[in-house]
Amino acid sequence: MTRVGLSPLAWLDEVEAQRRAAGLRRSLRARRPVGAELDLASNDYLGLSQHPRVIDGGITALRTWGAGSTGSRLVTGNTELHEEFEDALAGFVGAESALVFSSGYTANLGAVVALSGPGSLLVSDAYTHASLVDACRLSRARVAVTSHNDVAAVERVLAGRDEERAVFVTDSVFSADGDLAPLRELHAVCRRHGALMIVDEAHGLGVRGDGGRGLLDEAGLAGAPDVVMTTTLSKALGSQGGVVLGPAGVRAHLIDAARTFIFDTGLAPAAVGAAHAALQVLVDEPWRAQRVLDHAATLAEICGVVDVPSSAVVSVILGDPEVAVAAAAACLDHGVRAGCFRPPTVPAGTSRLRLTARASLTDDEMTLARQVLTEVLAPA
Structure with a gap:
């Protein structure tokens, strides 16, 4: 069939019309500074x-380290500030180590893909965040999606697997409904079947747990050797960026294997400084x-x-x-x-x-x- 003169983007008009008809067209709206x-x-x-201490933390980091991190963290983008914040956040949530990424999205992609891969099984709650869904798709692992918060379904999938390695991924607090994952029960299932559990605490950090330490802390799973926590700095901590927290061996592996860490520019120092100051406010208040x-x-x-x-x-x-x-x-x-x-x-x-x-x-x-x-x- 000859398609000369047909725009390769002509299909977008039909898609947009369908979205409008369904009431699903989205648009950007700029908000004012205040x-x-x-x-x-x-x-x-x-x-x-907008907290003064958080803004001051960002400004101090900006003046000290400059506007950008200037490269990936493996080249020039790693500062003393990044590592100081990692130590502070890991200590706060009870993890052995932490690794800062440029966003919560890249943290989830990096952790899930690097800790699974071909020949492994990934089990995912049906309501996990889009970043975890995309990570599963990129992992090249076999992916099984279980009904929302269905502990029995997770157990059936893990018990029936042929793969040597298995990973279960879930949000701790689900972003649309705000409900909680039954982390204790899910962890017990994972431990029985030798599976790693990755928990996204994006909406749990700062809200659940002792003084805002997250739902893993509340469930008594902080620092567990078979649990990896991911989170974002853009919600409770009011800044930007993402973090993976867990055993020191996981941090070392991600530095070597997580493509969203290796090939991405490091998080800007101002964002790190602001997040670190926000963490200190949470500790104090x-x-x-x-x-x-x-x-x-x-x-x-x-x-x-x-x-x-x-x-x-x-x-x-x-x-x-x-x-x-x-x-x-x-x-x-x-x-x-x-x-x-x-x-x-x-x-x-x-x-x-x-x-x-x-x-x-x-x-x-x-x-x-x-x-x-x-x-x-x-x-x-």
Whole structure:
């Protein structure tokens, strides 16, 4: 068939039309430096992205080390600051070692791919984050996806495997619903069958565990020799970057084998300095973790969500994507910024407002949230 004159990107018009018809077209909206709206959409759970100590930590690092890390960490991108922060974070969560990546996404890709590979089995919870899904696809391992939080299903897959090595991956706190993984039970299954467990604590660090040390700490699994923790610095710590934490042997292996570490420019020093300062604020002010959960419970009550939230996330399911978009727009019109999750981020028929609590919310802000959310979510 002759295709002369046909644009190779002509198919994009049809795809865009399909997305618009389904109410799934997305667009970027720039926010102002200091928003006039009440923010109930960001992942700044501890309210540290604008904290003076955190900003000063970033500025000091910027002036000391420069704007960029200048190369991969194996060449010129590794500073004393990176290693000091790794030691501090590992000590805080009870891990033997830590390795900083440029983002939480690259940390997950690097850890999962480097710790699995051809001839191994990867078992993944159905609701794991997209970065873990992509890591499974890149791993060249055999991948088995189990129903959400289904401990028995994980056991069946691990028990029936032929592969010598197996890895189970899960979020600790799931980003869309905010529910918790049954880590103790899952770890017991992994240990019975000689499988490594990789847990993404992106939404657990700073919110769950003693003083915000994460759900692994709460489950009594901090520092376990068969558990690897990944996390991001862009949520509770208000900065940017990712980290893999676990046994020292894992860190050494990732330095040699994780392509997203070896071939990626190191995390900018300003982000490391800000994250390190945020960690120190959390150490000094452990009350912030409980404050997040308290505010989340209030937001759930306001929105008529029956279950008390287990994390910073309050999911208000509205069903139709256009209804969810309209509700988010109405909230913004009244001065409250709410997250809006639609397929493929969440399953079809479960489009929702995704509200996030923040430790720094004031009484006046909570009053505004009650007024606006009550009005927007009132039955028509």
